[in-house]
Amino acid sequence: MLALSSQLGATAKAVAFVMAGRSLNDVLLDGSVVKPDMRAGVQALSFAVLRNWGMARALRELLAPREPMPPVDALLCTALALLVSEPDSGASYTDFTLVNQAVDAAKAHSKTRTSASFINAILRRFLREREALTQQAARSEEAQYNHPQWWIDQLRREQPGNWQAILAANQMKPPLTLRVNLAKTTVVEFTELLALQGVATLGTEMAPLQPLLDKACGLVLRDTPAVQGLPHYADGWFSVQDIAAQGAAAQLLNDEFLARLVGRAKQGHKIRVLDACAAPGGKTTHLIERLLCAFADAGMPVLSGEDWGKHFEVVALELDAKRARRVHENLSRLKQRAVVKIADAAQVANWWDGVPFDAILLDAPCTASGIVRRHPDVRWLRRESDAGAMGHIQLAMLQSLWTTLAAQGRLLYATCSVFQLEGEVIKRQFLQIERQAKALDSHGLWLPSLLHDGFYDALFEKTTA
Ligand SMILES: C[S@@+](CC[C@H](N)C(=O)[O-])C[C@H]1O[C@@H](n2cnc3c(N)ncnc32)[C@H](O)[C@@H]1O
Structure with a gap:
């Protein structure tokens, strides 16, 4: 002791x-x-x-x-x-x-x-x-x-009706949230397996989020058991991922867009999806799960190793080589495949082969002001100018990646920040610059709450006009 x-x-x-x-x-x-x-x-x-x-x-x-x-x-x-x-x-x-x-x-x-x-x-x-x-x-x-005074002031300016609730949510202990791998099991089956181990979920409290998440696969646990001890961890039946973060792949590859992609695959087109800032791979693996389910539902299951490259390819970029190893580890636990490249997403000439992507996820580096309850040091580490500086970087990344997107392709821009300079402001600036970008409905700002972290997302489609 x-x-x-x-x-x-x-x-x-x-x-x-x-x-x-x-x-x-x-x-x-x-x-x-x-x-x-x-x-x-x-x-x-x-x-x-x-x-x-x-x-x-x-x-x-x-x-x-x-x-x-x-x-x-x-x-x-x-x-x-x-x-x-x-x-x-x-x-x-x-x-x-x-x-x-x-x-x-x-x-x-x-x-x-x-x-x-x-x-x-x-x-x-x-x-x-x-x-x-x-x-x-x-x-x-x-x-x-x-919280630092500048942080409180900024939130009060941007969220006059919510700033106190946001600050209070940042003081809470976050729940453990799982994403059930629908390519392997169902939410019902997995919840039953958890119950057999005495692990309770807060399922019903998730109900208001279900329509948003489209085939929701999130389970918020009442307690925080060690994940390695939960059923079929080594077989990849679930991942740990916050509910708001689960909204990213669910919105980029929603049912309607997936149906369109599967239709194109039926005509012989190989679907290409890019996860531009991938480590540790939480969203890369979610994108793959959604593709696997869509192809299985369409009677085109991707079962064996050889089938992997047949209908779709997922490319995962990560700047930090050490963090990129985590992507490989997660892919291997979930028995999935992706092309993992260590590269700067903004330097397109260094990594892109010139074949356009049908869908791009930019889960951009940010101040992490939305995940303060998981990282209580963040509020004391940041400076007032950081959100603006990160927003600039995010806009530059958005513009570079946009050049690699196919016509009628979709791009989801996301950050785990609650500051407008890393969300709404960048969305507006991007729409002004890129005339071919059309904003589609997406959740926008997720205010941190008991059930989920603070998060921001904006969905764009590339028009042909
Ligand atoms: C918000 S995290 C991504 C989390 C990941 N999408 C997930 O869900 O597991 C942002 C990641 O982007 C990486 N990154 C930062 N700048 C980058 C760049 N210019 N190109 C590629 N990756 C970058 C960081 O190292 C970090 O791993």
Whole structure:
């Protein structure tokens, strides 16, 4: 059993690195900061701390107006964040234990006892005056909502009726959501298999989303069991994917468009689909599942290895070679095939063979402002100018990829951001630039909620005019 004090010490260090600009994932994998046997514990504690960092900082400023030395400050704020975190936050220790262990952590990290006594005095004062202090701290919005002030201001401007609900959703723990592989099983059969293992789903709460998702295959689980232990994981009967993300392939390759593509395949045309930013491959494999089902439904099943290239080809691009390996791993677990290329999607001349694509998914790199509940470090890592800068990159990618799309082909532009500069604004600019682009109905902005992440999508068709 690892002492909580060592975990607190490592968490304080990890969070300090995040505040200096490193992603939490990166820090957790750095053995010089977090020893491998501590990783899971430190991750759970860091999540709780980052979700309460705004409040913790404001409290520290009230309790100790003169900023302590950085390591002491980090440990103090870490302990304060855990003292104010929700009971189910992954850090459910009593106040007494937390304070004692934080003091032990301070002793272990400092040769003198001064910092330990300082931390002890501050934390005990916080416990005595908790209510008055938290009320006073909450006068700052950064403390009340636990997001940077610029982020709160931007959301309030863009979403006057929803900004508080978005910020509240960002504080929730996300559910585990599966995408059932309809090429292998059905939602009913898989739900029954889960039930046999005692795994409950929130099926009925999904009902309002069903028409949107078109042959919905999403299952939100009530708890968060280890996925490897769920039925037929190794056989590829399901993938882990958020509901909003499942909307991407479902909208790009919706039933109506798939019927059109299958019709063309019947006339001997080989369907070409591009996933331009593919890693780890969640949407690549979904696109393939939808193609497999459509061809099977049309009496043209793609069963054996040799059949794979017969009706369709899926090309998956990824800039980052290490991440591209994840695409291969996912394809192999699901027993699927795609042409995986390591390339910059915007540099078309470097990877395109000149044969147009019938459908393109651009799941573009973005600020990830819609998946804050899964990555609580994101809000503290981003800067105000980031959404605009990412939007520029996204527009350039859209324009380059558009040249590779066939006439009457479709392109879905998606980001996991809630900021308009990485969504609606880019859609408008793109439609002004590309006269052949026609906007089709799509979901648009998914506001983060209990059931799904924040996400944006826009669907375009290339007209012949
Ligand atoms: C939002 S993630 C994609 C998630 C993926 N579609 C899925 O559902 O599993 C964006 C990916 O784009 C990659 N990327 C960033 N810039 C790129 C570029 N210029 N060309 C190709 N891939 C790029 C990133 O490395 C990252 O893996």
